[in-house]
Amino acid sequence: MSVVAPLLLKGFEVELYTGRPDGTVVGCSAEAAAALAGFVTEPDCRNLEYTTPPHAGYAEQLELLLEPRRRLRPWLAQRGLTVLPGSTLSTGDSHRFERSDPTNAYHGYIEATYGTRVVTASVHINLGLTDMEALFAACRLVRCEASLLLALSACSPFLDGAVTGAHSQRWLQFPITPAQVPLFLSHAHYISWVEQQLQRGTMQNVRHLWTSVRPNGDDRPHDLNRLEIRICDLLADPQQLLAVTAFVELRLHQLLADPTAHDPLLASALSPEALAELADANDRAAARSSLDALLTHWRSGATLRARDWITAELEGMAPLARDLGLEAWLEPLGAMLREGNQAMQWLAAERSGTPVAELIATGALAMEQRELSLSAGLSAGLATDDPGALG
Numbered sequence: 061m062s063v064v065a066p067l068l069l070k071g072f073e074v075e076l077y078t079g080r081p082d083g084t085v086v087g088c089s090a091e092a093a094a095a096l097a098g099f100v101t102e103p104d105c106r107n108l109e110y111t112t113p114p115h116a117g118y119a120e121q122l123e124l125l126l127e128p129r130r131r132l133r134p135w136l137a138q139r140g141l142t143v144l145p146g147s148t149l150s151t152g153d154s155h156r157f158e159r160s161d162p163t164n165a166y167h168g169y170i171e172a173t174y175g176t177r178v179v180t181a182s183v184h185i186n187l188g189l190t191d192m193e194a195l196f197a198a199c200r201l202v203r204c205e206a207s208l209l210l211a212l213s214a215c216s217p218f219l220d221g222a223v224t225g226a227h228s229q230r231w232l233q234f235p236i237t238p239a240q241v242p243l244f245l246s247h248a249h250y251i252s253w254v255e256q257q258l259q260r261g262t263m264q265n266v267r268h269l270w271t272s273v274r275p276n277g278d279d280r281p282h283d284l285n286r287l288e289i290r291i292c293d294l295l296a297d298p299q300q301l302l303a304v305t306a307f308v309e310l311r312l313h314q315l316l317a318d319p320t321a322h323d324p325l326l327a328s329a330l331s332p333e334a335l336a337e338l339a340d341a342n343d344r345a346a347a348r349s350s351l352d353a354l355l356t357h358w359r360s361g362a363t364l365r366a367r368d369w370i371t372a373e374l375e376g377m378a379p380l381a382r383d384l385g386l387e388a389w390l391e392p393l394g395a396m397l398r399e400g401n402q403a404m405q406w407l408a409a410e411r412s413g414t415p416v417a418e419l420i421a422t423g424a425l426a427m428e429q430r431e432l433s434l435s436a437g438l439s440a441g442l443a444t445d446d447p448g449a450l451g
Contacts, residue, residue, distance in 0.1 A: 069188030083420035105160035147216035206272035207342035211366035215402035227350035227403040
């Protein structure tokens with residue numbers, strides 16, 4: 061009889077745009093962060109961030125994702141503002157940087173170096189791993205499959221009121237830093253590489269590693285305790301975010317149970333350099349076409365659509381999902397695969413004649429109503445036993 065491993069600790073960093081109900085982006089992050097506990101600023105004032113504390117439970121994380129928004133929304137409403145969906149400045153203005161803290165030197169460096177390419181909203185998924193061998197194997201696996209997570213989460217097809225031609229404009233415009241990031245072979249490799257980048261000036265500090273996935277901890281690069289997945293566009297619906305998280309967690313449990321079969325360093329014939337190039341190329345393809353993107357599998361070199369790769373992984377993980385009690389939390393992925401992600405739905409509506417600003421405004425209202433529905437479900441005690449009952 062197999063022993064079922066405990067769920068991993070997890071937590072989220074959620075970035076949100078603020079603006080008017082008509083879809084116009086309006087910055088207020090410095091004021092919001094000063095007034096509301098748990099919210100922090102980004103370099104540009106038009107988005108703000110909150111984090112959830114680590115907890116292994118999915119129902120508990122659902123509440124931790126919703127509670128800050130319940131406090132934020134009344135504060136915004138008093139100012140005629142709301143939370144806007146999307147991961148780029150969908151309705152503008154990407155031609156100017158609006159500093160949240162003009163005295164912050166690091167923010168000044170970011171504005172001068174990158175401009176508004178970094179003024180995006182995303183969600184970072186953190187999963188707790190304290191064994192260094194396991195952590196860096198997880199980094200390698202998720203680096204090679206990060207394109208699948210972007211394919212599911214893509215929600216940034218617009219910029220400055222226009223269609224960009226991409227499903228995740230955010231990922232195409234966001235500056236990967238440093239420009240070339242290797243597949244880390246070990247903790248020692250990561251430490252030496254980071255120290256080298258700091259000496260060269262290609263990283264300004266230990267946080268200045270902007271890639272699809274990275275190890276994280278209290279004293280980088282030495283003291284590490286989690287995997288941070290940075291590739292996802294904003295999954296505005298917390299249940300969709302938790303579904304994507306469950307997908308990743310199941311892949312990590314498979315890896316931990318059988319590294320030989322799931323660590324790309326051991327299970328692929330490709331070199332680490334080739335795997336890093338493949339992963340980055342897949343990420344760019346997913347940014348352009350999301351679920352319809354043609355990707356190259358790290359294991360076999362076969363070409364397949366992102367949608368089909370995700371479906372195959374879900375089928376293979378079904379027994380483990382049952383054992384870990386994650387079946388119901390995965391359910392939103394079925395609708396996303398059938399009906400398309402947010403970017404695909406928005407693009408279809410735009411082709412039918414709906415203006416971009418109207419799509420963002422309608423999405424903002426839907427986002428608020430969804431949060432109310434999920435909060436009502438939690439209050440009724442539905443989430444712990446049956447997340448599907450939340451709708």
